[in-house]
Amino acid sequence: MIKIATWNVNSIKARLPNALAWLKEFAPDVVLLQEIKTVDEGFPRMEIEDLGYNIETHGQKTYNGVAILSKSPIEDVSRGLPGDDTDEQARYIEGTAFGNLRVASVYLPNGNPIDTEKFPYKLGWMDRLYSHVQTSLEDEESIILGGDYNVIPNDDDVYDPNAVAGDALTQPESRARFQAIKNLGLTDALRSFNHAPHQYSYWDYQRGAWQKDNGLLIDHLLLTPQAADRLTDAGIDKDPRGKEKASDHTPVWCVLDD
Numbered sequence: 001m002i003k004i005a006t007w008n009v010n011s012i013k014a015r016l017p018n019a020l021a022w023l024k025e026f027a028p029d030v031v032l033l034q035e036i037k038t039v040d041e042g043f044p045r046m047e048i049e050d051l052g053y054n055i056e057t058h059g060q061k062t063y064n065g066v067a068i069l070s071k072s073p074i075e076d077v078s079r080g081l082p083g084d085d086t087d088e089q090a091r092y093i094e095g096t097a098f099g100n101l102r103v104a105s106v107y108l109p110n111g112n113p114i115d116t117e118k119f120p121y122k123l124g125w126m127d128r129l130y131s132h133v134q135t136s137l138e139d140e141e142s143i144i145l146g147g148d149y150n151v152i153p154n155d156d157d158v159y160d161p162n163a164v165a166g167d168a169l170t171q172p173e174s175r176a177r178f179q180a181i182k183n184l185g186l187t188d189a190l191r192s193f194n195h196a197p198h199q200y201s202y203w204d205y206q207r208g209a210w211q212k213d214n215g216l217l218i219d220h221l222l223l224t225p226q227a228a229d230r231l232t233d234a235g236i237d238k239d240p241r242g243k244e245k246a247s248d249h250t251p252v253w254c255v256l257d258d
Contacts, residue, residue, distance in 0.1 A: 001232065002098055002256045003027070006105070006146030006219055007240075008034040008202075008249035012067075016044055018243050023051050026237060028253065029071045030097050032105035032146040036065035043067065060090035066105040066147070070097040083128035091125070098258065101227070102136075106147030111168030119168050122150070126177040133184055142227040142256070145186070148202075148249065149220050151178040156197035157217035169218060187228035189221040189254035190236065201236055202249045210241060219252045230256040 005028040009015045012033065023031070031053075036043060040059040048055060053069040058079040068074055077095035080087070094104035106129070111122030136143055152169045155161040164170050182188065190199065200215025209215065223231060234254035241250040 002029045002101065002258050003253060004030040004032070004103065004144055004146065004221065004256065005237070005251045005253040006032040006034070006148075006221055007251040008107070008148040008219060008247060010035050010247040010249065011037040012044060013038060013042070014245065015247050016047065018240055018246060020047060020051065021243075022237075022240050022251070023048070023053070023069075026251070026253075028069075028251075030101070030103055031069040031251075032103060032144075033067040033069065034065075034105060034107035034148045034249075036067050037062060038065060056093060056095055058090045058093040060088075064090045064107055066090060066093045066107050068093055068095050068097070068103060068105055070095075070103075072098045081125065081128050082132050084124075087125075092129075100142060101256070102141050102143040104143070104145045104147070106145055106149065108148065108150045110150045111171075111174065114166065114168050114171060119171075122168060123173055123177065126174070126181070130177065130181050130184070133181055133186070137184060137224060140226060141224065142230065143224040144189075144221055144227050144254075145223075146219075146221040146252070148218060149178060150218055151175060151220075152216050152218055153178060153220075157199070159198065159200070159212075159214040159216070163214075164216070169216070182222065185225055186222040187225070187231065189223055189228075189231060189234040190217075190252060192228070192231060193234045199236060201252050203241060205248055219249055221252055221254050223254075227256060230258075232257055 201219035
């Protein structure tokens, strides 16, 4: 079996002790990281490589940044989401692990405030992702697109829909694009096993959100049909969110037959 997880670490340097402890304990085979918040040269490779991981990064100073960790070699790596050569934000990396499993780490734009240029950028990025997924599906490969999608798919995926009514994460345009991407034929790993409302992957640092379980579900693992055929389990690991100096996100994971 192959255990795959996605985790927005909110700065790999700030969370390194937590990340190392989690990698040792949870022992995922592949990890898709978002918001590493460092240039490639600044990524703490040695400490993570010592745990048996190969590493590929697409970094950026201070903001964004994505990475793939894998206990197998990572091959055929591509950085950046196709469709806009002028986009300098490091939000997408993909590669092949364990021979025939294509994995992508996705950090979709937040889009707030919605009355600024950030919201059209988010929607345009989602349109590019749709096109890329559509093209990728033609290869009929096992592909997992995991990451922080910055979309709350349904009102049941947030502690209080009214509290986020004006947020880019819940706008009809955002939700419709996310659903359109899934409608291409992708399976939401978590929702294949857990249909209960109020399953969260993110809790704000403010107003005691973690303690009150005032969360959002914005981290998702989307699988092509070939990957979904191998899916045996999925869930959310809340333990890292309860640690000292935790990221505001926690890992979402799935298991595939190999």
